[in-house]
Amino acid sequence: MVTLKLEVDRGRCTGIGICESFAPDRFEVDDDGTLLVRGGELVGDAEREEIERAVDGCPAAALRLVEGVS
Amino acid sequence: MSRRLVIVGASLAGLRAAEGARKAGFDGEVTLIGAEQHLPYDRPPLSKKYLTGDGAADFYRAEADLRAELDLRLSTTATSLHPDEHVVTTSEGNISYDALVIATGAAARSLPGVADSSRVLTLRTLDDADRLRAHIRPGARVVVVGGGFIGAEIASSAQQIGAQATIVEAARVPLVRAVGEMVGETLSQLHARNGVRLLTETSVLDCIETAFVQEIHLSSGEVLPADVVVIGVGAAPATEWLRGSGVELDPIDGGVVCDAFLRTSVPDVYAAGDVAHWPNGLLDVTMRLENWTNAAEQAGRAGANAADPENAVAYETVPYFWSEWYGQRIQFVGTPMADRVEFLEGEREEDRFVALYTTGDRVVGAATLNQPRKIMKLRRLISERGGPAAAQTIIDDGQSAATGATP
Numbered sequence: 001m002v003t004l005k006l007e008v009d010r011g012r013c014t015g016i017g018i019c020e021s022f023a024p025d026r027f028e029v030d031d032d033g034t035l036l037v038r039g040g041e042l043v044g045d046a047e048r049e050e051i052e053r054a055v056d057g058c059p060a061a062a063l064r065l066v067e068g069v070s
Numbered sequence: 071m072s073r074r075l076v077i078v079g080a081s082l083a084g085l086r087a088a089e090g091a092r093k094a095g096f097d098g099e100v101t102l103i104g105a106e107q108h109l110p111y112d113r114p115p116l117s118k119k120y121l122t123g124d125g126a127a128d129f130y131r132a133e134a135d136l137r138a139e140l141d142l143r144l145s146t147t148a149t150s151l152h153p154d155e156h157v158v159t160t161s162e163g164n165i166s167y168d169a170l171v172i173a174t175g176a177a178a179r180s181l182p183g184v185a186d187s188s189r190v191l192t193l194r195t196l197d198d199a200d201r202l203r204a205h206i207r208p209g210a211r212v213v214v215v216g217g218g219f220i221g222a223e224i225a226s227s228a229q230q231i232g233a234q235a236t237i238v239e240a241a242r243v244p245l246v247r248a249v250g251e252m253v254g255e256t257l258s259q260l261h262a263r264n265g266v267r268l269l270t271e272t273s274v275l276d277c278i279e280t281a282f283v284q285e286i287h288l289s290s291g292e293v294l295p296a297d298v299v300v301i302g303v304g305a306a307p308a309t310e311w312l313r314g315s316g317v318e319l320d321p322i323d324g325g326v327v328c329d330a331f332l333r334t335s336v337p338d339v340y341a342a343g344d345v346a347h348w349p350n351g352l353l354d355v356t357m358r359l360e361n362w363t364n365a366a367e368q369a370g371r372a373g374a375n376a377a378d379p380e381n382a383v384a385y386e387t388v389p390y391f392w393s394e395w396y397g398q399r400i401q402f403v404g405t406p407m408a409d410r411v412e413f414l415e416g417e418r419e420e421d422r423f424v425a426l427y428t429t430g431d432r433v434v435g436a437a438t439l440n441q442p443r444k445i446m447k448l449r450r451l452i453s454e455r456g457g458p459a460a461a462q463t464i465i466d467d468g469q470s471a472a473t474g475a476t477p
Contacts, residue, residue, distance in 0.1 A: 016392055017401075018363060020446040021453075029442045033399065056089075056370070059114065059362050061130075 004043040005066045006051060008035065012062035019054035019063060023047065027054060035062075073098035075376055076158055076165055078148045079173030080104025081113065082362065083343030083369035085130055087171040088140055090373030094381075100140040101165060103158075105147040105174075108196050109133055114362055116199040117223035118394060121206060122231050127196050148174070151315040153336035169376040172312070172326055172334065172341040173369055176305035176360060181215060184277045189284045190299045193220060205298035208232035213286050213296040215274055217244030217258060219393045221302030225266050226395040236267045236294060238274060238286070250406040252413075253425050253437045257400060260421075264396040305360060307345045320347050325358045330384035332372040338379075342372035352386040352453060353405050353434060361391035388452045399442060403449040404435030414465050415441070424448075424465050431457045 006026075015033030019026075026047070028036045043051050043065060055063040075091050077084045080102050088100050104110070112128040120127065136142055147161040157166050178192035186192070191202050202224075206212055210233040214221045217239035225235040237244075245254035261268040269288070276287040277299060286294040307325040309317075318327040318335035326334055326341040328348040334341050343365040347358045359368075368385055375382040393400040398421055408427035415424040424444055427435030433456055436448040447464045 015399075015442050017442060017446040018390065021388075021390070021449045024446070024450060029446065031441075031443045033442045057363070057366060059112075059366075 001069065003068050004048065005041045005068050006037070006043050006055075007041070007064040007066055008037055009062045009064070010035075012060045013058075014060050014062075016059050018057040018059065022053040022057060023050040026051065073168040074101060074166065075099070075169050075171070075373075076101045076103065076167035077171045077173055077373070078103050078158060079171075079175055079343070079345075080106070080110050080142070080144065081173070081175055081343075081365070082110065082130070083173035083175065083345075083365040083372075084171070085110045086366050086369035087173055087340075087342060087373030087376070090370035091377035092139070092373075093370070094374035094377040096373075096377035098168070101143065101167075102140050103143045103146050103148055103160060103165070105145070106195060106197070107145045109136065109142075109144070111196055113194075116196065117193060117220055118227055120199055121203055121224065121227040124203075127199075148311050151312055151317060151339070153316050153339060156338065167338070169338045169379075170340070171369070171372050171376050172309075172317070172339065172345055173343045173365075173372075174308040174311070174345055175365075176344040177308045178301070179304050179306050181274060181277075181301045181303055184274060184299075184301065186301075187279055187284075189279065189297065190277060190301065192301050193224060194305065202298070202300060206231065206233050210234070210297040211283075211295060212236070212298055212300065213238060213284075213294050214300045214302055215286075216302035216304070217241075217261075217268060217270070218302060218304060219245070219248065219391075221300070222257075222261070222395050223393060224300050224302060225261065226264070229264060229266050229396070236296075237261060237269065238272050238288065238294075239268065239270045240273045242271050244268075244270070248406065249402055249437050250408070250411050250427070252411050253406075256413075256423065256425075257395075257439070260395050260398060263421075305344065307358070309345060320358075323358070330386075331375050331382045332368065332385055333375070333382075338376075340372040340376045342369035346372075348385065350386050350389075351384060352388060355405055355407065357389070357405070359389050359391075361389065363387075363390045388449050390449055399440055400437070401442065401445040402435070402437045403445060404433070404452045406435055406437075408434050414462065426458065426461055426465075428458055433458060433461045436461070 017029040150159045178194040212228040212235045228235040243254045273289045278285045283295045325347045344360045349356045371385040409429045422440045425437040
């Protein structure tokens, strides 16, 4: 089965937070600007669109969706 | 016959328009025209880490990948548009289109009476940043004319690498158009606290080049010596090439007038990014935005609408921009055009605050300094047309009342 995985490049993320405005159940920027990611790395069909918007919206290109097989 | 989408402007908005068209299922030819010689690159770092470091520019895509997907024409300037013939004339010849997206952005304004020279610069492009970077060195005297975001970022970057920056601002308070008077005044205090001199209500009368320095004569009578002068007095939509084409332009700033679907006044021509005025249904205001977030989101929508006009979707957004001065993060969402502005958290003198902009019962904007956890929750609240009480809940505990997100 093809799965989608969310990858966060911590070296690139600067906590700008656009991901949080698209997918607040998954992303939250902390008080010190650190990005918190909830719900693991697997991306389900129901949330795919909003996570894609978060990936596209990231000004630091710190988010990626990667296809894998499980 | 295959359709051709032509996108004029190869920066963030142009690139996102191309991607938006592909995502909408467009399988015709996409031609992307850029006046600069460079591949599409990220502009926000040009006044920040690109200026303070010696690294390379951040290019969005590798050249081979990009050329595999579209017809890329760099160093090509659009010079006129002929909507009746569906042709755009460029420095390299005519290109016909079925649909076209205008994404030519904005160009830095110059200061009347002050000529550009090797020591009087503006900052908009990568080439500009290369010239400026060569001048901003430890010990250099940098005079920034204009206390807006670009000017403030340049002063901050100069100070960070040990140059001595002075900001000269004509208005009593900087940033009024972007964030309003109260927040503009509060933010401008960051300069003095970080060792940068800010002169307000001061204009430049003359800028005289001598053998070794630039002498800046101010309305106060003071003369500032400078190794480099940066003019940061805003940007104007790059639409000269559209004059006489029939595309309606804003009478004040020359930006392209669009409808909610980002369609211009002529058929099959759309616009997006810094160049476009459009009615933003989410805030019921017609606006033109010069920021990264809007260029990315709006152009994706313009590209999709141009590719598939029957299924066009109106573009609406809660505007968002950020800036960084002296290592401090400034974030703004919504619009500063509001009936009331108040600081809800933090003293104005401290390096941390939330300011809320409200009109009637509705929160229409928020500005924060060093409050990254709160700003995106407020962006959502504005998009859900929330009121001050719900905003107060977010500000008090950092939880999103609107979405129920838990840490």
